Amino acid sequence: MNQSKKIKPIISGQVIFNIITKESKLIQFENILEIFKQNLKFLRRKTGAYIFSGGIISNLDLIKNNNGSLTASIRFNKAKPFFLDNLTSTTLSNFNKNSLSCSMKGNFDFDRIKNYLKDSSDWFEESKKNFCAKKRYDKKKVQVTAYPSMAILNLMCEFNGKEDTLDPNSPGRIIKNLSRIGGGTT
Amino acid sequence: MSLDYKQKYSFGADYGTSFFKFGSILCGEEPKMIENRGYFPRNDNIMHNAFGETKDIVVGDEVPLYLQAKEDLTENLIYPMKNGIVEKNNSRAWDVVKAISLYGLEAFEPTDNDFEGFNIVASLSSIAPRYMYEKIFQIYKEINERRKLIKAATVISQPLSVAIAHKVTTCTVIESGHGNTQVCPISHYPIRNAIVPINRGGGDANSITAEILKDLGYSDLAREEAFVTRAKEKLGLIPVDFEKSVAKAKKHPKKFKNKFKIPGTRIVVELEENTWTRFLIGEYVFDPNHELFTSYFKRGLPKPKDIRIGDLLFKGMLDFGEAIIEAVERCPVELQPHLYRNILLSGGNFCWEQPSMQLKGLATSANSKIKLLLRKKGITNVNISMTNEPQYSVWRGTIIYGYAVPENYNWSWEQLEGWISFD
Numbered sequence: 001m002n003q004s005k006k007i008k009p010i011i012s013g014q015v016i017f018n019i020i021t022k023e024s025k026l027i028q029f030e031n032i033l034e035i036f037k038q039n040l041k042f043l044r045r046k047t048g049a050y051i052f053s054g055g056i057i058s059n060l061d062l063i064k065n066n067n068g069s070l071t072a073s074i075r076f077n078k079a080k081p082f083f084l085d086n087l088t089s090t091t092l093s094n095f096n097k098n099s100l101s102c103s104m105k106g107n108f109d110f111d112r113i114k115n116y117l118k119d120s121s122d123w124f125e126e127s128k129k130n131f132c133a134k135k136r137y138d139k140k141k142v143q144v145t146a147y148p149s150m151a152i153l154n155l156m157c158e159f160n161g162k163e164d165t166l167d168p169n170s171p172g173r174i175i176k177n178l179s180r181i182g183g184g185t186t
Numbered sequence: 187m188s189l190d191y192k193q194k195y196s197f198g199a200d201y202g203t204s205f206f207k208f209g210s211i212l213c214g215e216e217p218k219m220i221e222n223r224g225y226f227p228r229n230d231n232i233m234h235n236a237f238g239e240t241k242d243i244v245v246g247d248e249v250p251l252y253l254q255a256k257e258d259l260t261e262n263l264i265y266p267m268k269n270g271i272v273e274k275n276n277s278r279a280w281d282v283v284k285a286i287s288l289y290g291l292e293a294f295e296p297t298d299n300d301f302e303g304f305n306i307v308a309s310l311s312s313i314a315p316r317y318m319y320e321k322i323f324q325i326y327k328e329i330n331e332r333r334k335l336i337k338a339a340t341v342i343s344q345p346l347s348v349a350i351a352h353k354v355t356t357c358t359v360i361e362s363g364h365g366n367t368q369v370c371p372i373s374h375y376p377i378r379n380a381i382v383p384i385n386r387g388g389g390d391a392n393s394i395t396a397e398i399l400k401d402l403g404y405s406d407l408a409r410e411e412a413f414v415t416r417a418k419e420k421l422g423l424i425p426v427d428f429e430k431s432v433a434k435a436k437k438h439p440k441k442f443k444n445k446f447k448i449p450g451t452r453i454v455v456e457l458e459e460n461t462w463t464r465f466l467i468g469e470y471v472f473d474p475n476h477e478l479f480t481s482y483f484k485r486g487l488p489k490p491k492d493i494r495i496g497d498l499l500f501k502g503m504l505d506f507g508e509a510i511i512e513a514v515e516r517c518p519v520e521l522q523p524h525l526y527r528n529i530l531l532s533g534g535n536f537c538w539e540q541p542s543m544q545l546k547g548l549a550t551s552a553n554s555k556i557k558l559l560l561r562k563k564g565i566t567n568v569n570i571s572m573t574n575e576p577q578y579s580v581w582r583g584t585i586i587y588g589y590a591v592p593e594n595y596n597w598s599w600e601q602l603e604g605w606i607s608f609d
Binding site: 010011012013014016046047048049056058059061063064065066071073075077078099101102103104105122124125126130131132143145147149150152154156 | 189190193194209211212213214215216218293294295296297298299351352353354530571572573574582586589590592594
């Protein structure tokens with residue numbers, strides 16, 4: 001039997017979380033970076049990017065909101081599922097809530113992904129063949145958007161509290177599952 | 187425009203002279219890239235009438251499917267930008283800009299109910315005149331009249347976008363694309379009076395590679411841009427000292443041996459005793475003034491010319507070291523050391539493979555080459571970094587900018603920053 005070559009998608013995206021402690025004014029970019037360095041294996045820095053084992057943090061921004069609180073945005077690239085799990089659990093341990101947007105780039109079998117998602121809630125499809133659905137993974141609702149012409153599959157979900165990243169809801173697991181359905185590996 | 191909304195619907199559009207890089211924040215870290223060109227098919231023939239192919243303009247991946255006779259290309263295949271600038275009254279060029287913008291937005295149009303349009307950040311050359319900003323906003327307005335794809339828009343310069351992507355507020359950015367190079371000092375904002383544009387980019391490196399391939403007997407293939415680009419990337423080497431490296435390679439050609447096969451074909455390119463020509467490609471990018479290039483110019487290699495666009499002179503033959511010094515010396519003396527201390531290299535023309543250890547002392551990286559060019563001119567205390575995946579750093583900066591700039595920051599024509607709302 002011919003076994004077709006598995007697609008190895010490039011995983012990248014963004015995690016955002018609000019910093020609403022009284023000390024938020026004192027929190028600096030370096031503090032957050034230090035938290036990550038304690039929890040993820042830091043390898044080296046390269047022109048604004050921070051290279052960790054299993055993924056790269058390409059950008060870390062602190063954005064001031066109108067009410068004075070801060071929102072941190074972390075953009076990551078070339079991530080492995082375990083890196084994403086570590087990244088989200090680190091932010092949840094320290095900041096209690098985060099929102100993850102994660103893209104997988106690869107020539108997936110989008111028809112298979114479509115069939116898998118079709119019965120989910122909030123199903124939409126439009127003329128350019130992009131489609132979107134909210135898929136439930138146990139208690140977690142994940143928004144999956146597919147851009148077949150761009151070979152991109154995007155996931156968005158929110159995590160509340162540390163227990164939220166426990167299996168089977170961890171972002172790494174969800175990514176592995178979707179990738180496998182689309183004919184990919186991670 | 188809440189942060190949640192921006193997290194989903196920020197959109198970056200980098201209008202390069204040769205390539206348009208675009209994509210929503212959900213793209214991850216790599217944008218989609220198409221050639222910045224449009225084809226106007228002849229709609230007066232039978233095929234068009236019989237099969238109902240009535241497109242007025244074709245852009246993106248479909249262009250090759252529509253191409254007709256070669257003679258027809260010069261008239262109907264339009265590259266709208268020259269050195270990052272679109273002529274004010276060139277309506278066909280602006281039609282192409284509009285078509286690629288629409289192509290990009292439609293490709294990422296989400297299906298969600300809560301979509302009210304993208305927050306689009308467009309990035310233009312640092313020397314783009316004000317009318318280009320006005321025209322871009324006008325195009326976005328026209329796109330929205332047909333279908334609501336844009337909620338708010340802003341425009342930033344490409345070097346500033348690079349600086350944003352790397353969190354550096356005082357630096358000198360050298361953005362070298364396919365068509366041209368911009369050397370732009372930045373001190374929180376681009377210092378417009380100090381920008382040094384150069385009429386030389388990756389396309390010129392392709393030209394010399396094509397000449398080398400012709401000399402090796404690959405004349406037919408040398409006419410194909412995609413093949414030449416690949417050959418350049420695989421064969422090109424940046425010399426530490428051009429004369430010494432060439433002399434060494436002429437003496438020991440085997441040491442510099444490198445053959446490459448084009449995937450999916452039977453074509454294998456081998457340089458054999460001409461491995462020294464690998465250094466021509468690298469040197470030409472950084473400094474095309476050596477006398478060895480003269481023979482190529484005499485045989486038809488187009489010499490990068492000085493051209494004037496508006497009141498700006500784009501020098502063709504200026505070496506990158508000299509260009510940096512010229513740009514930095516137009517800035518206040520106190521600022522100059524800071525500008526040398528943080529030089530950022532960005533753009534596809536700086537995508538070079540790291541030379542092997544075997545070639546240490548003969549071939550080098552792009553940042554070391556710039557350092558050497560500056561040292562020759564007496565500038566020593568410099569720190570040069572190459573951006574991560576330099577061909578995408580402008581686009582990455584647009585995404586970060588779009589996400590970070592507050593929604594209540596309205597567009598100012600004096601500062602050239604803020605959002606124009608399309609609600």
